Amino acid sequence: MVRTQGVTAPAGFRATGIAAGIKASGATDLALVFNEGPDYAAAGVFTRNKVQAAPVLWSQQVLTTGRLRAVILNSGGANACTGPGGFQDTHATAEAVAAALSDWGTETGAIEVAVCSTGLIGDRLPMNKVLAGVSEIVHELAGGLTGGEEAARAIMTTDTVPKQVALHHPDKWTVGGMAKGAGMLAPSLATMLCVITTDAVAAPEALDRALRHAAARTFDRLDVDGASSTNDTVLLLSSGASEITPTQDELDAALLAVCDDLCAQMQADAEGVTKRVAVTVTGAATEDEAVVAARVIARDSLVKTALFGSDPNWGRVLAAVGMAPVALNADRITVAFNGFPVCVDSVGTPGAREVDLSGEDIVVTVDLAVGAATATIRTTDLSHGYVEENSAYSS
Amino acid sequence: MVRTQGVTAPAGFRATGIAAGIKASGATDLALVFNEGPDYAAAGVFTRNKVQAAPVLWSQQVLTTGRLRAVILNSGGANACTGPGGFQDTHATAEAVAAALSDWGTETGAIEVAVCSTGLIGDRLPMNKVLAGVSEIVHELAGGLTGGEEAARAIMTTDTVPKQVALHHPDKWTVGGMAKGAGMLAPSLATMLCVITTDAVAAPEALDRALRHAAARTFDRLDVDGASSTNDTVLLLSSGASEITPTQDELDAALLAVCDDLCAQMQADAEGVTKRVAVTVTGAATEDEAVVAARVIARDSLVKTALFGSDPNWGRVLAAVGMAPVALNADRITVAFNGFPVCVDSVGTPGAREVDLSGEDIVVTVDLAVGAATATIRTTDLSHGYVEENSAYSS
The missing domain is CATH 3.10.20.340 (ArgJ beta chain, C-terminal domain)
Structure with a gap:
């Protein structure tokens, strides 16, 4: 496994991160992960908190199809506890991503776009900046960028380093991932967001099984401060671009290794950690x-x-x-x-x-x-x- | 209610605290509360922790009789996780108290003596100092001392102030109490110890009901750091010296008020508290x-x-x-x-x-x-x- 590549290590994925002005600091704050196919299978696990942010409600709905073209992620605001207006903001963001990807020649519906947000709970997102950012980031991606690291940086909040990993299987298929935060089903503020990609051929049910198996043994067992965020989300997308179909056990093992490594990276960078x-x-x-x-x-x-x-x-x-x-x-x-x-x-x-x-x-x-x-x-x-x-x- | 009196506010109780040398600092570290009668009814509630200190095991056993003559309490060591040897130390302490009280003319058995300890978990107590301290403290008590405040001071560990309170009922009976620590069924290190006395006439069952009713609404709802000590103990002793028999409701209300006030004092003095x-x-x-x-x-x-x-x-x-x-x-x-x-x-x-x-x-x-x-x-x-x-x- 290597930590210098992330979601763009597997074939069939593009990604990048930009500064859309959501963060007052001017740091990058908007990331896009795009699946070029030929497959678009996907699975996800989400926070168990009863108070769920708008992007979690949206992405859970989207994932019922077992299919994703893209994931748009922002830092600088959790869009949690923002009411119906906040949900409309998430929906509008997915619509804007779908429209921009369609303009670029990839016919996409909002229902194929997951949304993740992280940052302070309770404030509405600056939608003019988010929507302008969506246009810009899709434009950059269309230029051929494969910037997994830029995406990993753009989702950081209190993280001090980007977290990414790639596992190249000897049978010529790859799993890559990026994450931010300090724990799954454990951190309250430090929302965990994670996107994992693979070029393996795998049905949504196989992805779902591998992801739940791995999350239960890794993210679910990282506990920094005992609480759980309103926004925690882990997504797994497969492009099938390797044309290799691993067995379920192989897929399970690869997911477990990638999630375990991202877990170790989050633990090492947890807020205030000295041990x-x-x-x-x-x-x-x-x-x-x-x-x-x-x-x-x-x-x-x-x-x-x-x-x-x-x-x-x-x-x-x-x-x-x-x-x-x-x-x-x-x-x-x-x-x-x-x-x-x-x-x-x-x-x-x-x-x-x-x-x-x-x-x-x-x-x-x-x-x-x-x-x-x-x-x-x-x-x-x-x-x-x-x-x-x-x-x-x-x- | 007044905070200048404690366990010696009700008629029929003597108490004091001395420096027995258990604490390296030389501060007072041994307290005795003695019930002169005519009644010796008692009740207790204890930590729900599965790991229970030797004095908790002992005092729970003693309380099955619904009767107590005396409570000996030490700070400077929890006598928890000390194995069979630690239990023998607790037993020997109760025996020594009973023997000293008997020498003084009050025929007492070890089974009438509750023991409470607080301090670091895992070390044996310096029994030569404890036993010499027992002789000394019974001798002082025999001299006629009614030092509720000295007792309250001797059980302090990280507490910065002694905690005591007395409620004088208009019908001429009184409830007094002392406590140390930062929470019941909530603090891990800051063991809560509390002794409450009353000169009301009350059967052990009435005391038990009043104590459980009050503890569930006060100590059980003070939560400083979410854990629970191996040593938490709350004892209630009645001397009957007022010759007044309050109704259960009156007793419940008085206990609730006394426990609530001791709770507020522990909250205000909790470790590191600024709010x-x-x-x-x-x-x-x-x-x-x-x-x-x-x-x-x-x-x-x-x-x-x-x-x-x-x-x-x-x-x-x-x-x-x-x-x-x-x-x-x-x-x-x-x-x-x-x-x-x-x-x-x-x-x-x-x-x-x-x-x-x-x-x-x-x-x-x-x-x-x-x-x-x-x-x-x-x-x-x-x-x-x-x-x-x-x-x-x-x-």
Whole structure:
């Protein structure tokens, strides 16, 4: 896998990003990913939040067809909690993209255009800028641009680096992807947007299965601050341009690898992160319970602040996991930091308070002693940087 | 109600606190509350954490009798995750208290002595100091001391002020209480310990009902950082010394008022607090759902950091409540900050971004538009002080 290519690594895709003036800073803020075909199969997963932004409502509707020609994405505004007017803005944006692509000679309907937005919740988008930007970006794309990286940059908000990856399968088909944000079904503000492309030949049902399989094991297990955005969206488009039809298992494996890598990139660039933390629960009754227990630990503010302070305070891990609604043997819990057992049979070990956690990567392993299931949640520490960044975002 | 008296306000109780040398700082760290009778009825509520400290295991057992003569409490160590040895330490402490009280002429069994501990999880207590301290504190108490405030001070850990309150009922009976910590069934590190005394005549069942009723509406609705300690304990003792038997409703009301006031004191002194926040959910389908929704908002790191920054970022409130597992009308949510509606029908109002949240008290009101039930959770902001204090606790 390489991180220098993204959505334009697979054959049959063009993309770019421009500054449409949505962001006051003048940074790029509008991205377009275009599928040249010959296939237009697509799948998507969306936030589970009951409060859903207009572009999520729109794109979920569009995806019921299992088909996409293009994805338009903007940063600088989430278009969430904007009422019927906000939904009309999303619809008008899709219509404008379809019209511009049709003008360029690719007959496209608005129903073939997904829309993603990210930024502050609650404000209407400056539609004059968005619509002028749509004309400009389609024009640039028609010029032959294949700018996956420009697209990846244009969707950044609090991200400090663009996130993209490409996996070239030995059988001559490719999966590429870009993402922004700090977690799927986990970050509240840091909406996760992700577009993945492939030139493999695959039916919408195969894409859907591969995407759900991968998302459940990657984005769903990245938990930076425990909440979930109104805008989280992951889309998968296939052009079929490679003329290769991988098996479902091959497709599943490739999607899992690409999503996992984008996850690692988002974790490393999460807001205020000074430590990358992996919480692995073993000995759980079921994999679901392992996920729940690992998530409870990963979300615990006192565990996260201790890790920020490089403090091997394993008692906080026990206090956290003890509140998880899962089966555990309270007298037989084992905790290890970076492989060193700090607590065995729920009692501290000699030297536990001296474990060195000063590095940037911390592995927390917790055995519940009731079964054989395991799962890992990726998270970060809770730092001054996180508080600073999030106490002054909208103002 | 007055805050200058505590557990010794009701007739029939003595208490004090001493420095037994458990804390390295030399601050007071051992407290004793003694019931002189004639009644010895008692009730208790404990942490719901599956990982329970030795003193919790002990005191739960003791409380099955519905009877207590004394409560011994130490700060400087939680005696949690200390294995069978830790339980023996708790047992030995109760035995020592019983023996010392018996020597003084009050025949007492260990089964009549509750034990509470607070401090770092995972270390054994220095039992030579604890046992010497027990002798000393019983001796001091025998001298006639009624030092409710000394007891309240001796159980402090990260608390900056002792917390106590007394309610004198017009019918000549009294309820007094002391507490330490930052929340019941909510703080992970900041264990909540609370002892409430009354000279009312009341059977253990009446005390139990009044205590559970009050705790569910007060300590259970204080949520500073979303976790729950291994040591949380609230005990209620009655001496019957007033010879007055209040009705259950009178007792319930008095307990609720005392617990509510101790709650407010803990909220105001929570770790790193710069804002006292009340999250009220209205329009919920049931009171339980109102509690769940308010708790989800109160625990959201992005809501809490925004409030630290005095930022009226109502979109984060909507994003948070949208993840609550409760019924809500996603198009009809109303949010108000300090009474000013910032979001109506899930859309921002003019002036919403300019609401002044610079004061120390913030009231967040969220209407779910599906029913008539309401509930309030007390919480705090998420500040640099919180991160600072909790990233360097055990080291």
